[in-house]
Amino acid sequence: MTRIAIPADSPFGLANLPYGVFxxxxxxxxxxxxxxxxxxxxxxALGDDVFARPxxxxxxxxxxxxxxxxxERIIDLVSGDVPGSAVHPVGAVTxxxxxxxxxxxxxxxxxxHASNLGRLFRPDSEPLMPNWKHLPVGYHGRAGTxxxxxxxxxxxxxxRKAPSEDTPSYGPSRRLDIEAEVGFIxxxxxxxxxxxxxxxxSEHVFGAVLLNDWSARDIQAWEYVPLGPFLGKSFATSIxxxxxxxxxLESARVATPLQDPEPLPYLxxxxxxxxxLNLVVEWNGQVVSRPPYREMYWSPAQMLAHMTVNGASSxxxxxxxSGTVSGPEKDQRGAFIELTWGGKEPVEVNGEPRTxxxxxxxxxxxxxxxxxxxxxxxxxxxxxxxxxxx
Amino acid sequence: MTRIAIPADSPFGLANLPYGVFxxxxxxxxxxxxxxxxxxxxxxALGDDVFARPxxxxxxxxxxxxxxxxxERIIDLVSGDVPGSAVHPVGAVTxxxxxxxxxxxxxxxxxxHASNLGRLFRPDSEPLMPNWKHLPVGYHGRAGTxxxxxxxxxxxxxxRKAPSEDTPSYGPSRRLDIEAEVGFIxxxxxxxxxxxxxxxxSEHVFGAVLLNDWSARDIQAWEYVPLGPFLGKSFATSIxxxxxxxxxLESARVATPLQDPEPLPYLxxxxxxxxxLNLVVEWNGQVVSRPPYREMYWSPAQMLAHMTVNGASSxxxxxxxSGTVSGPEKDQRGAFIELTWGGKEPVEVNGEPRTxxxxxxxxxxxxxxxxxxxxxxxxxxxxxxxxxxx
Numbered sequence: 124m125t126r127i128a129i130p131a132d133s134p135f136g137l138a139n140l141p142y143g144v145f146x147x148x149x150x151x152x153x154x155x156x157x158x159x160x161x162x163x164x165x166x167x168a169l170g171d172d173v174f175a176r177p178x179x180x181x182x183x184x185x186x187x188x189x190x191x192x193x194x195e196r197i198i199d200l201v202s203g204d205v206p207g208s209a210v211h212p213v214g215a216v217t218x219x220x221x222x223x224x225x226x227x228x229x230x231x232x233x234x235x236h237a238s239n240l241g242r243l244f245r246p247d248s249e250p251l252m253p254n255w256k257h258l259p260v261g262y263h264g265r266a267g268t269x270x271x272x273x274x275x276x277x278x279x280x281x282x283r284k285a286p287s288e289d290t291p292s293y294g295p296s297r298r299l300d301i302e303a304e305v306g307f308i309x310x311x312x313x314x315x316x317x318x319x320x321x322x323x324x325s326e327h328v329f330g331a332v333l334l335n336d337w338s339a340r341d342i343q344a345w346e347y348v349p350l351g352p353f354l355g356k357s358f359a360t361s362i363x364x365x366x367x368x369x370x371x372l373e374s375a376r377v378a379t380p381l382q383d384p385e386p387l388p389y390l391x392x393x394x395x396x397x398x399x400l401n402l403v404v405e406w407n408g409q410v411v412s413r414p415p416y417r418e419m420y421w422s423p424a425q426m427l428a429h430m431t432v433n434g435a436s437s438x439x440x441x442x443x444x445s446g447t448v449s450g451p452e453k454d455q456r457g458a459f460i461e462l463t464w465g466g467k468e469p470v471e472v473n474g475e476p477r478t479x480x481x482x483x484x485x486x487x488x489x490x491x492x493x494x495x496x497x498x499x500x501x502x503x504x505x506x507x508x509x510x511x512x513x
Numbered sequence: 514m515t516r517i518a519i520p521a522d523s524p525f526g527l528a529n530l531p532y533g534v535f536x537x538x539x540x541x542x543x544x545x546x547x548x549x550x551x552x553x554x555x556x557x558a559l560g561d562d563v564f565a566r567p568x569x570x571x572x573x574x575x576x577x578x579x580x581x582x583x584x585e586r587i588i589d590l591v592s593g594d595v596p597g598s599a600v601h602p603v604g605a606v607t608x609x610x611x612x613x614x615x616x617x618x619x620x621x622x623x624x625x626h627a628s629n630l631g632r633l634f635r636p637d638s639e640p641l642m643p644n645w646k647h648l649p650v651g652y653h654g655r656a657g658t659x660x661x662x663x664x665x666x667x668x669x670x671x672x673r674k675a676p677s678e679d680t681p682s683y684g685p686s687r688r689l690d691i692e693a694e695v696g697f698i699x700x701x702x703x704x705x706x707x708x709x710x711x712x713x714x715s716e717h718v719f720g721a722v723l724l725n726d727w728s729a730r731d732i733q734a735w736e737y738v739p740l741g742p743f744l745g746k747s748f749a750t751s752i753x754x755x756x757x758x759x760x761x762l763e764s765a766r767v768a769t770p771l772q773d774p775e776p777l778p779y780l781x782x783x784x785x786x787x788x789x790l791n792l793v794v795e796w797n798g799q800v801v802s803r804p805p806y807r808e809m810y811w812s813p814a815q816m817l818a819h820m821t822v823n824g825a826s827s828x829x830x831x832x833x834x835s836g837t838v839s840g841p842e843k844d845q846r847g848a849f850i851e852l853t854w855g856g857k858e859p860v861e862v863n864g865e866p867r868t869x870x871x872x873x874x875x876x877x878x879x880x881x882x883x884x885x886x887x888x889x890x891x892x893x894x895x896x897x898x899x900x901x902x903x
Binding site: 225226231241244245252254257258260261262263264265266267268270277279280281282284290291292293315316339342345346347348349350351352353354355357358359384387388389429430432433434435436437438441513 | 615616621631634635642644647648650651652653654655656657658660667669670671672674680681682683705706729732735736737738739740741742743744745747748749774777778779819820822823824825826827828831903
């Protein structure tokens with residue numbers, strides 16, 4: 124038996140306890156919980172085969188009651204002695220994609236981001252579309268290309284046409300970008316024909332991750348009318364390995380910004396699900412932005428209520444993301460197209476002026492949030508490096 | 514042993530042999546092949562457990578060589594005596610969703626449909642967007658709400674705003690519509706970073722189904738800018754139970770209409786994959802449209818090449834649909850919004866003027882195609898009835 128050392132200021136202390144999927148040279152992928160600088164093998168520690176699986180889906184599908192119960196058991200467990208064979212140093216494990224993604228939906232919930240993109244993509248129109256303040260605008264993305272943090276991102280090729288060009292050409296994207304987002308993972312299904320009201324959010328959503336919605340802006344700008352983004356996004360979406368349970372985010376809950384006009388009744392919340400998450404974007408190791416999630420106009424409970432209001436079912440493993448998190452200040456913008464204003468205002472990265480991503484660049488997004496009892500909890504990070512086009 | 518009677522003019526003869534998933538009161542869902550008016554239980558007839566599964570995915574994942582081999586074995590089998598216990602009258606089985614859908618993509622490949630919708634949705638602009646003739650425009654839909662033919666379609670509710678209204682309201686869709694489409698099913702995966710060239714289409718795509726992309730036009734019109742259709746489509750997409758193998762469609766291959774401007778090289782085809790399928794749309798039992806698939810501007814091989822040109826992977830069970838099949842004539846339009854010109858020109862259905870779908874309406878889409886040796890082969894049908902909003 125061993126006692127896990129949990130420093131009082133650990134961002135992975137008892138207030139956090141995020142779940143992930145890991146392997147070691149001797150163990151096939153399985154569910155673990157991150158505790159301080161260790162990963163606890165839950166199948167070994169709790170003797171429950173639901174954790175001996177290569178994704179969180181079977182456990183998530185067991186529902187809210189089990190999520191509460193297992194969290195309490197883990198707190199009991201790691202507060203005392205743990206079987207030594209169940210404890211691995213975090214540096215000795217390989218993290219994997221934590222979930223099997225069912226459907227992937229990407230929203231567009233930051234007013235600052237949507238306004239900035241509107242100005243950049245449609246300079247001759249109002250920056251926000253007439254629907255934007257009435258509903259959380261979103262679209263379906265490609266579930267099959269959601270990848271684990273650390274997966275290399277090959278620069279995508281495709282059709283691009285600059286406004287100055289007469290015809291499109293084929294080639295590697297010249298405007299490869301990131302979007303710093305937060306992703307929410309559905310644990311409990313809802314059947315066809317049954318919307319999920321905002322006040323049932325916490326019974327359906329298991330937890331949250333950081334998400335980088337890699338974006339080829341030149342491909343996107345040419346293709347996206349009238350059916351929305353497609354190949355400009357579908358080549359890769361990276362998520363962080365540790366799923367922070369919604370149960371760990373109670374202390375992070377805040378009101379969303381004032382919503383005016385008042386949303387339709389199905390979008391109103393009895394209890395606010397704004398979240399005080401503080402994101403940090405690093406470009407080749409240098410912090411270039413600190414997007415504040417509390418500025419997001421639409422809450423994740425409103426996103427789920429909207430996504431299902433037409434009777435669409437939701438499944439265990441559905442992933443829906445917030446859209447780029449951008450605040451009102453320039454250094455709070457979560458996409459480089461905004462941060463550099465379409466490439467016209469370079470930012471300095473390690474002493475060099477930079478606009479879009481170059482081959483070899485690495486981007487890391489991390490986040491912290493207030494946890495229970497004054498703790499600060501960490502989302503870990505989502506990371507990816509750009510490789511040259513093939 | 515029994516001999517299956519196959520009339521010479523059966524649209525489910527040896528030139529067709531579509532696969533599906535069926536159950537009986539005594540048998541759990543499993544793979545069958547439709548032969549004339551029977552369904553042959555392949556696990557029982559061929560003694561192969563890959564067919565004792567509730568979806569075609571495990572068999573499809575075995576790849577092109579196996580598809581060819583199994584088709585030959587089935588032709589041998591049903592040309593002689595078949596074990597009686599493996600043969601079921603088609604009327605005695607329950608069909609199920611034939612595949613486990615991975616990602617679902619919907620294209621927009623009919624020039625007639627895209628032009629008509631452009632005129633209806635954006636009357637002040639050019640009907641076709643500048644990108645339309647350069648690439649097959651498409652977007653991701655909701656995989657989790659692809660349902661089996663015969664599933665009732667509950668009228669969706671959501672936000673709608675008519676141009677004459679100042680603000681949106683919540684309520685049941687008032688403009689519920691269909692889209693008559695053909696869906697293509699990926700059998701063989703392609704890994705991240707590896708586009709599928711047009712001339713490898715037949716090694717990756719296992720077969721085709723009929724697809725009804727139910728559409729709430731009022732919800733769609735309000736929500737779709739700038740990220741594309743979402744809740745106006747995601748409540749349900751119905752597919753036909755019998756997957757016609759691509760191997761059965763060799764005689765249906767035709768050239769696509771002239772593509773001008775010439776597509777970029779990655780979209781060019783050495784061998785044409787236009788298809789001479791003849792769709793029929795019935796509204797409450799009355800034929801209202803006969804959309805000709807051979808009029809589609811973009812071929813399915815071009816769709817798959819485009820969908821993967823950015824390096825996006827594809828998975829067994831990926832479903833991509835053509836978009837509404839509409840021909841140049843009014844009675845060849847595959848959506849009621851086109852057929853009734855936005856509801857302004859009602860069509861007569863069983864003696865009554867009709868525009869969009871009413872509760873209780875039933876829509877059936879069927880199709881035939883030329884098969885080998887002069888046969889005509891059938892896609893069966895996809896059918897759904899509208900139930901009132903909940």
